[in-house]
Amino acid sequence: xxxxxxxxxxxxxxxxxxxxxxxxxxxxxxxxxxxxxxxxxxxxxxxxxxxxxxxxxxxxxxxxxxxxxxxxxxxxxxxxxxxxxxxxxxxxxxxxxxxxxxxxxxxxxxxxxxxxxxxxxxxxxxxxxxxxxxxxxxxxxxxxxxxxxxxxxxxxxxxxxxxxxxxxxxxxxxxxxxxxxxxxxxxxxxxxxxxxxxxxxxxxxxxxxxxxxxxxxxxxxxxxxxxxxxxxxxxxxxxxxxxxxxxxxxxxxxxxxxxxxxxxxxxxxxxxxxxxxxxxxxxxxxxxxxxxxxxxxxxxxxxxxxxxxxx
Amino acid sequence: xxxxxxxxxxxxxxxxxxxxxxxxxxxxxxxxxxxxxxxxxxxxxxxxxxxxxxxxxxxxxxxxxxxxxxxxxxxxxxxxxxxxxxxxxxxxxxxxxxxxxxxxxxxxxxxxxxxxxxxxxxxxxxxxxxxxxxxxxxxxxxxxxxxxxxxxxxxxxxxxxxxxxxxxxxxxxxxxxxxxxxxxxxxxxxxxxxxxxxxxxxxxxxxxxxxxxxxxxxxxxxxxxxxxxxxxxxxxxxxxxxxxxxxxxxxxxxxxxxxxxxxxxxxxxxxxxxxxxxxxxxxxxxxxxxxxxxxxxxxxxxxxxxxxxxxxxxxxxxxxxxxxxxxxxxxxxxxxxxxxxxxxxxxxxxxxxxxxxxxxxxxxxxx
Numbered sequence: 001x002x003x004x005x006x007x008x009x010x011x012x013x014x015x016x017x018x019x020x021x022x023x024x025x026x027x028x029x030x031x032x033x034x035x036x037x038x039x040x041x042x043x044x045x046x047x048x049x050x051x052x053x054x055x056x057x058x059x060x061x062x063x064x065x066x067x068x069x070x071x072x073x074x075x076x077x078x079x080x081x082x083x084x085x086x087x088x089x090x091x092x093x094x095x096x097x098x099x100x101x102x103x104x105x106x107x108x109x110x111x112x113x114x115x116x117x118x119x120x121x122x123x124x125x126x127x128x129x130x131x132x133x134x135x136x137x138x139x140x141x142x143x144x145x146x147x148x149x150x151x152x153x154x155x156x157x158x159x160x161x162x163x164x165x166x167x168x169x170x171x172x173x174x175x176x177x178x179x180x181x182x183x184x185x186x187x188x189x190x191x192x193x194x195x196x197x198x199x200x201x202x203x204x205x206x207x208x209x210x211x212x213x214x215x216x217x218x219x220x221x222x223x224x225x226x227x228x229x230x231x232x233x234x235x236x237x238x239x240x241x242x243x244x245x246x247x248x249x250x251x252x253x254x255x256x257x258x259x260x261x262x263x264x265x266x267x268x269x270x271x272x273x274x275x276x277x278x279x280x281x282x283x284x285x286x287x288x289x290x291x292x293x294x295x296x297x298x299x300x301x302x303x304x305x306x307x308x309x310x311x
Numbered sequence: 312x313x314x315x316x317x318x319x320x321x322x323x324x325x326x327x328x329x330x331x332x333x334x335x336x337x338x339x340x341x342x343x344x345x346x347x348x349x350x351x352x353x354x355x356x357x358x359x360x361x362x363x364x365x366x367x368x369x370x371x372x373x374x375x376x377x378x379x380x381x382x383x384x385x386x387x388x389x390x391x392x393x394x395x396x397x398x399x400x401x402x403x404x405x406x407x408x409x410x411x412x413x414x415x416x417x418x419x420x421x422x423x424x425x426x427x428x429x430x431x432x433x434x435x436x437x438x439x440x441x442x443x444x445x446x447x448x449x450x451x452x453x454x455x456x457x458x459x460x461x462x463x464x465x466x467x468x469x470x471x472x473x474x475x476x477x478x479x480x481x482x483x484x485x486x487x488x489x490x491x492x493x494x495x496x497x498x499x500x501x502x503x504x505x506x507x508x509x510x511x512x513x514x515x516x517x518x519x520x521x522x523x524x525x526x527x528x529x530x531x532x533x534x535x536x537x538x539x540x541x542x543x544x545x546x547x548x549x550x551x552x553x554x555x556x557x558x559x560x561x562x563x564x565x566x567x568x569x570x571x572x573x574x575x576x577x578x579x580x581x582x583x584x585x586x587x588x589x590x591x592x593x594x595x596x597x598x599x600x601x602x603x604x605x606x607x608x609x610x611x612x613x614x615x616x617x618x619x620x621x622x623x624x625x626x627x628x629x630x631x632x633x634x635x636x637x638x639x640x641x642x643x644x645x646x647x648x649x650x651x652x653x654x655x656x657x658x659x660x661x662x663x664x665x666x667x668x669x670x671x672x673x674x675x676x677x678x
Contacts, residue, residue, distance in 0.1 A: 051519050052519075053518050053519055073521050073523075076519055076520055076521050077521045079519075081516070081519035083512060083515055083516060085512040086512070087511060087512035087513045087515060087516040088513065088516070089324070089328065089511075089513060090511070091328055091331050091332065092324070092327055092328065092331070096324070096327055099320075100320055100321075100323075100324040101520070102320075103316060103317060103319065103320020103321075103323070103324075104317055104321070104517070104520040104522050105520060105521065106316050106317060106521070146516075
């Protein structure tokens with residue numbers, strides 16, 4: 001495998017505030033690299049540095065073989081960037097936006113490429129529509145189209161599916177996976193944990209630091225050890241209080257009206273939890289063992305004491 | 312070649328956006344002509360039949376002859392005969408008169424003894440422009456009257472007003488207005504278009520492409536430069552059509568200096584929007600920094616020679632000053648191009664400074 005993004009001790013400060021704090025990682029060619037974290041954790045700041053939009057305070061980053069500090073223009077020619085905020089020209093038709101970026105990236109035979117992109121992203125029917133009139137999902141596809149026009153080695157997608165309906169999100173991720181199969185590296189931030197499952201590796205940002213980095217499976221195994229039970233059909237507040245106090249229980253987190261209960265390896269089994277609840281007068285609980293989700297991983301990382309993170 | 316490809320892409324996109332937004336075209340092309348007509352017809356410094364009261368305490372043939380001469384042109388109108396100068400004050404206060412002419416007793420006697428024979432002109436200077444005109448007109452009619460009487464053989468004073476013989480304010484105003492209107496519109500146009508890209512976030516998207524800052528600046532300026540030049544031509548054309556403003560000098564230097572002036576104004580708009588990044592603030596800053604100086608400090612309304620030293624020094628950096636100078640010289644005076652290079656150099660320096668400054672500020676905003 002060859003490394004297309006190499007980041008060492010990348011730091012960005014805004015005055016006293018450290019937005020990105022000595023972050024190091026590398027991304028391989030064709031990988032879907034997910035960058036997760038709460039708002040303000042430093043995701044967008046990292047992406048903007050890697051795209052040459054923001055100078056790092058300290059540290060080194062090589063993107064597509066070019067130093068982002070010395071060769072920002074070469075970096076920009078090799079990458080596609082789709083910002084968090086939709087930033088194409090709303091007053092122009094779809095095709096005019098694509099043609100403009102084709103010119104900006106100095107693409108050979110731009111007409112042909114624009115046509116290819118229109119077909120690839122299923123935008124053919126919208127080509128003459130004014131961009132501002134498009135629904136959210138279609139706009140995002142157009143944004144991706146503009147970022148892909150010049151066949152970049154790497155695309156940086158900053159929350160590409162924010163505010164997009166679930167069906168469009170699924171279509172969007174299908175595109176991302178096909179890009180990756182064809183060898184394009186995808187660096188994507190999201191705060192939808194279900195989307196993060198599609199990523200081959202995930203970096204978790206907490207307060208500017210890279211708190212964890214691995215495949216989704218390894219993250220779950222390492223950061224959420226033991227077993228996980230889902231408790232439903234009982235009063236969530238009361239049962240939470242009961243189960244938190246139980247020996248062998250590491251953590252109880254509410255997920256909607258349900259609870260995710262993490263137990264230590266060798267700790268209580270599902271019937272033990274049910275018994276504890278009925279003794280407290282909470283009967284009828286449905287308990288089943290589940291795989292931990294990335295959300296569990298996220299919560300475990302955000303609060304390493306694994307206690308009352310959401311108290 | 313590649314550079315031009317990117318600049319062309321930017322400029323072409325800008326043209327598409329202008330075409331889709333009729334407001335830009337209205338602002339650039341209709342507004343200047345409308346403003347010109349409004350100002351040209353509405354603002355006139357010409358005053359006719361200024362009411363003046365007469366206090367003739369001499370009551371001789373000489374004083375009566377003087378008064379006849381005084382009111383002969385019709386620009387001054389005798390509004391009443393008073394016996395006491397104090398009554399004139401009362402009439403000033405009620406706004407009946409704008410001036411008074413007082414001929415003291417002994418006027419004829421002094422003239423016969425060939426001694427200076429003073430008379431008094433009172434002017435209401437609450438309105439400065441009117442007062443100045445009243446005084447000017449009174450003085451010129453008096454000179455004619457008095458000199459003729461004193462000298463033998465009679466000497467006639469003839470005033471010949473060059474370039475604008477009827478002293479029509481339209482001729483004088485149109486060049487100033489052209490500069491004012493073009494300044495306002497040009498600064499506003501670029502200030503808005505660049506600030507809009509910041510607000511939309513598309514500026515950030517542009518920065519993620521291999522396009523250079525300087526290319527963005529040029530690509531943005533080119534279409535608006537064309538628009539601004541069309542606006543200049545429209546204003547000068549309407550000046551000729553509606554107000555009979557001539558074109559006595561070389562059009563070449565006028566075109567060159569118009570180009571540099573519009574470029575400088577566009578550059579100023581660009582600098583504003585690079586600094587403010589916000590359409591609301593940019594609009595206000597653009598209006599303030601283009602409208603006021605080109606109205607007040609350019610020599611349009613108030614002659615620069617009459618300003619206090621400090622203000623005179625400030626006008627040195629107001630580009631409208633040089634453009635108005637060129638416009639008046641070429642349109643009215645027919646000054647040869649070789650005398651207008653000073654304006655060209657000043658305008659070029661301003662345009663260059665604005666574009667260099669905004670490009671530099673552009674870069675610093677990113678890091």
